[in-house]
Amino acid sequence: MSAETIAFVPVRYGTQVVGGAETLTRLLVEELDARGWPVEVLTTCALDPYSWTSYFPAGVETVHGITVRRFPTESRKYTRKVFKTETEILAGKRVSRRRQEFWIRSVVTSDALRRYLGEKRGDYRAFVFAPYLFGTTYQGVLEVPEKSYIIPCLHDEPYAYYAIYKKLMHSARALMFNSVPEMELARRIYGDDLPGRVVGMGFSPYTANGERFRYKYAVDGDFVLYTGRREIAKNTPLLLRFFCNYLENTGREVSLVLTGAGQIEIPFSFRNRVIDVGYVDERDLRDAYDAATLICHPSTKESFSIMILEAWLAGLPCLVHADCAVTRYHVEKSGGGLWFADYATFHEALSLLLDNVEIRERMGEKGREYVLSAYSWDEVVRNFTAVLEEGERSAR
Amino acid sequence: MGETEKPATEGTAGKAPPGGASANLALEVEGIDADAIVRRIEERVEERRADGVYRDLPLLELEEERTGGGEAEVSFDPLHELIFLNQLARQYAEVTSHYPIGSRRSLLGPFIKVSKKAMRRFMTPYMDALFAKQREFNAQCLRSMETFLEMIKRERERSYHGGLDRYTAWVELGFAAEDEAELLREAARRFPEGKPIIHLYSGKGDFLAAAAGEDRAAFGVEEDPRLVKIAQDRDLKVLSARPLDFLESQPLESLQAVFVQELGERGDSRELLWLVTALADRLEKGGIVVALNHHPHSVLGVEEAFADPTLLRLVHPGTMQGLFERAGFREVEAIPSADFSPAEKEEWKEKLGGAALESGDLAELLFSPRRYLLEARR
Numbered sequence: 013m014s015a016e017t018i019a020f021v022p023v024r025y026g027t028q029v030v031g032g033a034e035t036l037t038r039l040l041v042e043e044l045d046a047r048g049w050p051v052e053v054l055t056t057c058a059l060d061p062y063s064w065t066s067y068f069p070a071g072v073e074t075v076h077g078i079t080v081r082r083f084p085t086e087s088r089k090y091t092r093k094v095f096k097t098e099t100e101i102l103a104g105k106r107v108s109r110r111r112q113e114f115w116i117r118s119v120v121t122s123d124a125l126r127r128y129l130g131e132k133r134g135d136y137r138a139f140v141f142a143p144y145l146f147g148t149t150y151q152g153v154l155e156v157p158e159k160s161y162i163i164p165c166l167h168d169e170p171y172a173y174y175a176i177y178k179k180l181m182h183s184a185r186a187l188m189f190n191s192v193p194e195m196e197l198a199r200r201i202y203g204d205d206l207p208g209r210v211v212g213m214g215f216s217p218y219t220a221n222g223e224r225f226r227y228k229y230a231v232d233g234d235f236v237l238y239t240g241r242r243e244i245a246k247n248t249p250l251l252l253r254f255f256c257n258y259l260e261n262t263g264r265e266v267s268l269v270l271t272g273a274g275q276i277e278i279p280f281s282f283r284n285r286v287i288d289v290g291y292v293d294e295r296d297l298r299d300a301y302d303a304a305t306l307i308c309h310p311s312t313k314e315s316f317s318i319m320i321l322e323a324w325l326a327g328l329p330c331l332v333h334a335d336c337a338v339t340r341y342h343v344e345k346s347g348g349g350l351w352f353a354d355y356a357t358f359h360e361a362l363s364l365l366l367d368n369v370e371i372r373e374r375m376g377e378k379g380r381e382y383v384l385s386a387y388s389w390d391e392v393v394r395n396f397t398a399v400l401e402e403g404e405r406s407a408r
Numbered sequence: 409m410g411e412t413e414k415p416a417t418e419g420t421a422g423k424a425p426p427g428g429a430s431a432n433l434a435l436e437v438e439g440i441d442a443d444a445i446v447r448r449i450e451e452r453v454e455e456r457r458a459d460g461v462y463r464d465l466p467l468l469e470l471e472e473e474r475t476g477g478g479e480a481e482v483s484f485d486p487l488h489e490l491i492f493l494n495q496l497a498r499q500y501a502e503v504t505s506h507y508p509i510g511s512r513r514s515l516l517g518p519f520i521k522v523s524k525k526a527m528r529r530f531m532t533p534y535m536d537a538l539f540a541k542q543r544e545f546n547a548q549c550l551r552s553m554e555t556f557l558e559m560i561k562r563e564r565e566r567s568y569h570g571g572l573d574r575y576t577a578w579v580e581l582g583f584a585a586e587d588e589a590e591l592l593r594e595a596a597r598r599f600p601e602g603k604p605i606i607h608l609y610s611g612k613g614d615f616l617a618a619a620a621g622e623d624r625a626a627f628g629v630e631e632d633p634r635l636v637k638i639a640q641d642r643d644l645k646v647l648s649a650r651p652l653d654f655l656e657s658q659p660l661e662s663l664q665a666v667f668v669q670e671l672g673e674r675g676d677s678r679e680l681l682w683l684v685t686a687l688a689d690r691l692e693k694g695g696i697v698v699a700l701n702h703h704p705h706s707v708l709g710v711e712e713a714f715a716d717p718t719l720l721r722l723v724h725p726g727t728m729q730g731l732f733e734r735a736g737f738r739e740v741e742a743i744p745s746a747d748f749s750p751a752e753k754e755e756w757k758e759k760l761g762g763a764a765l766e767s768g769d770l771a772e773l774l775f776s777p778r779r780y781l782l783e784a785r786r
Contacts, residue, residue, distance in 0.1 A: 042633075046648070253470075275499060279474075280480050283492065284484040287488055290494075343442060349442065350446055351446060356462040360453055
């Protein structure tokens with residue numbers, strides 16, 4: 013470690029970790045490392061985003077050649093008071109500042125990490141926290157505000173409107189956004205004077221073998237792919253309901269293949285058409301993109317959506333939710349897919365894509381062109397450097 | 409691994425099912441306008457909504473309707489069944505005494521809840537003692553199931569033609585390639601000194617290390633980031649890129665020297681043809697390509713070659729020579745290499761139990777050189 017080292021502080025880190033903010037941070041760290049930047053990762057021992065219990069051993073390890081320092085989390089006390097506060101927040105009710113502070117302290121914190129940041133602040137050039145929502149980011153930014161940057165991964169969700177987050181966003185030197193709609197949202201909520209710019213993540217073309225995926229996971233025929241965390245916040249239950257209704261209404265022989273982590277209750281009679289293959293590694297995921305007919309991303313709360321951009325690299329058209337500003341922005345800008353607002357539009361859009369190979373291929377091509385031109389690593393690193401330098405200039 | 413064509417993407421296209429047909433949507437493919445398509449979809453939805461084609465039931469109701477409240481008969485792939493079972497087991501493996509407590513009675517409910525909770529608290533030490541064993545057993549079962557699942561997936565991966573990648577084979581499965589250091593040094597010496605060598609598909613960087621030992625400057629191009637990392641950790645110069653993309657990004661007639669090991673022996677056979685053509689275009693006049701390949705002549709050599717589970721095929725030196733000549737290379741020569749050592753011959757003779765293998769036609773067939781070096785100049 014040197015005074016030039018940039019420390020990334022994601023709430024979780026590792027190749028097994030499933031999550032957009034975490035994946036984005038890992039790939040950015042690895043790219044900077046490959047380009048010779050001194051980087052380190054300071055994170056928790058947690059793997060499971062629900063219990064936040066320690067999974068990885070505390071201490072120093074190396075992941076893909078990068079030094080990772082892990083700190084234990086405080087076990088989450090999911091008391092009635094926390095539950096009540098969270099319910100009120102999600103219902104959009106007014107919650108006092110004191111209770112907001114109380115609530116954030118119960119959403120994964122690590123005193124050991126906070127102490128380390130305080131003690132070693134002089135040993136690092138900058139601390140880049142991700143994402144905004146968790147106690148580790150809140151504690152950390154307030155501990156070392158003069159060197160803090162945040163990759164917020166902000167969604168339009170009730171939490172975002174809380175005063176504690178306004179304080180958090182304005183305490184950092186600058187913010188690194190993933191997309192233009194995310195930056196616009198942040199400035200709408202926290203004020204136009206919020207420093208920062210779009211950094212995002214870069215993508216490189218890859219090769220894949222869809223046949224291999226089909227063989228390995230015993231998948232035949234056309235299929236719609238969903239990948240990522242399976243949870244209400246990502247609208248996975250909605251996709252499952254729409255898809256099962258689509259099968260019932262049309263009688264078509266098309267499957268839905270789900271990859272990723274999280275529980276999902278698939279009705280038994282649909283198990284032959286809704287195939288959950290669970291967590292898959294990077295190679296299998298790319299092969300899945302190559303094998304799929306189209307990808308569907310029903311989430312309405314995205315700050316970037318790595319899944320769609322990666323799928324476009326494989327020439328896959330995508331179907332997104334009309335209410336998600338970010339994914340719709342990508343689709344509108346690229347022409348690489350369609351969006352749906354309700355079951356009826358989902359039904360028609362899916363039929364249209366399944367029936368028209370040429371349209372699918374053309375949309376896939378347009379998506380690929382968009383990713384390769386808008387999200388190259390050179391551009392990302394240039395913007396990352398610019399945010400750091402702007403932050404350092406404003407600190408002087 | 410080459411990019412594959414998508415299989416049967418029109419799988420259900422011709423069926424025109426009752427609620428799914430979209431044939432009436434006249435759409436222009438060339439200048440696709442997603443906005444216009446979505447507007448057409450919305451209009452179509454308005455036209456057809458009254459027909460009742462967009463039934464959207466909650467999943468429970470849908471399931472009830474399909475099964476009539478009985479048990480559904482669904483047959484699915486045993487692998488999917490195992491994945492499902494694994495997930496189910498993970499969900500229920502953690503047995504605790506902290507089950508949710510409630511009561512449906514409005515008046516007595518709170519009292520019933522309190523007494524249930526008191527009872528649970530009283531019973532907890534006994535239940536925990538019992539559950540601890542159950543949890544231990546469940547955890548063991550879960551571990552075993554996960555091992556089975558991984559084994560099956562790995563076996564399926566291995567049995568798929570060319571499904572295993574080099575990283576997995578070399579690093580994770582511990583496949584030990586034969587000691588090739590001398591062969592690689594020999595290949596490096598074929599390049600004139602002072603010309604920078606590009607090693608396509610450089611893997612862990614063994615050739616780069618051998619070239620450095622022979623005072624040749626070389627850098628690698630590798631598409632698997634995990635292998636790039638291994639080579640970079642050895643302080644070797646490696647660019648992370650798909651070799652074909654790298655070649656195509658180079659100006660015409662700009663490269664001086666290129667090395668490829670096991671050319672055409674992995675991946676899509678089209679890649680071999682593209683690569684040879686791209687090499688012919690990108691090499692300067694007088695530029696040199698050296699390829700180190702397995703020789704299919706020797707039965708024993710072929711057997712040894714296929715110990716590497718990532719190999720798909722061997723390419724005969726005559727075929728390779730022909731391909732390079734056809735692509736426009738001026739001087740192409742295939743040089744047999746890697747003879748069996750006396751000790752290796754002895755070992756094989758013992759295995760095959762034949763003194764007749766000492767010399768003669770049979771010995772020549774069995775023990776002919778296992779590799780060839782193809783040297784081609786533009």
